Amino acid sequence: MDRRDFIRIAGAGSATLALPGAISNALANATGNPWRVYEVTTRVEMLKPVGVTRVWVPLPLSDDTDYQKSLGNSWEASSGKAWAWHDAKYGAGAVAAEWPADVKPVLEVKSRFATSDHAVDLSAKPGKQRLSDASRRLYTAPTDLIPTGGIVRETALKITKGANTDVEKARAIYNWVVENTFREPKTRGCGVGDIKFMLESGNLSGKCADLNALFVGLARAAGVPARDIYGVRVADSRLGYKSLGKSGDITKAQHCRADFWANGYGWVPVDPADVRKVVLEEPPGKLPMDEPRVKAARERLFGSWEMNWLGYNYGHDLVLPGSSRGPVGFLMYPQAETAEGRLDCLDPDNFKYTMSVRELSLA
């Protein structure tokens, strides 16, 4: 049987793939929200390899959560070698692949995972959730692009003046980001996330990796544990927002979100960058802050995420295995290096990758 036959077999009935009841039961979460199952395929081709080529493709969150569970990964790197890698500090995962000179490097990674809409009811009576000391230290610490001293701390203290609890502080920072930043469509990719530069320059524009990093940095500087979560959109929004979803070809649908820790409630999802995306992109565009869709998004995105999105990792300043270059600020796009150095992950002339998603039925 040749490979095409196998593909045909695997593809047969895929639109009605029935996952067993055991999975449905295992996926039941405390909120009773339904789960959706997806398969994301990432294919990377190096168009101009020079010498040894290395590629890294991020994998879904390795730890299961109430909103996302990994169902497995598979990869192929013909004529090369590939392996699963996990960073020790954040648990960020990737498929790392390497090819010798004189071969055409191609890597294909498939990931299956389930997601369920995620919300934390901050009006409910708090529970007993407490963050470990190690996690509190990790998620209040500065990173290369997210310092927590100087202008970041000064700004955070101004914003949170009068706020007593971590929820109040996070709410104040969220409101400040929503009201003082804007989405810049000309920003390449999702932005860089250099928050000190943003605050010093007064240029508070960017995309998700900028605006949500600003939330995270200000929260950390105010003593509130917070994380960037890098990922990609995998389905259209069911909430009526054209700008907040993507299905099918998701090659350019990378999106990072953020959360913060509140004792008694756990990690609380937020996404101020998506409020600004609604402002800019929902038709007819450039909506006023009091427009009903903006107001609804602003209310909803403090405490909940629609899970039409795949989370990869919380990592910063990651040293990729085998890399001859310095750390990457975050790992949300496929990365690659040849003998000539690290390639621009947003440059399709040298480094071509495609990402597609299909939703599988949980019949």
Add this chain to the structure above:
Amino acid sequence: MPESRSTAAGRSLLAGLLVCASLDVAAATLTKWTGGRLPALKLADADGREQGTADWRGKTVVVNFWATWCEPCREEMPSLDRLRKRLSNKPFEVIAVNVGEAPERVARFTRDVPVSFPILYDRDSATAKRWQVRGYPTSYVIGPDGRIRYYFVGELDWSRDDVVRTIEAVR
């Protein structure tokens, strides 16, 4: 949501674990396992008959975690069957653990690619996670004493002479 101690422990187990999956099938070799003991495994086949690590004492066993949607898994299946046939006169067994799929779907696959070894079902993926499976296929070679000796992530030609010799040498 409380921070889970078990997931934190799982993360530390995985941290720094470099799982080599050479995909040059002709040259790939089994990797020595240094990860210590893994939890006992007990799963049922499509007819509900359970078996697991406690039942395999005295045999060398290859445990292969796979899924029908994983192309390298599908490619290597026939070689696992050839391996089993080559070692049919030894205390040896191949156990395939399908992760997350229904028996009906697996049956559709094995109608086209028949295999002689048992297929067990890890329908909620819990065993695969306990066994630190992050990529498919992942295989473990377990010695007659129940200790894991080798592992491999990715597609391997299990009927290659050097691979068979390595498995035969497990005591």
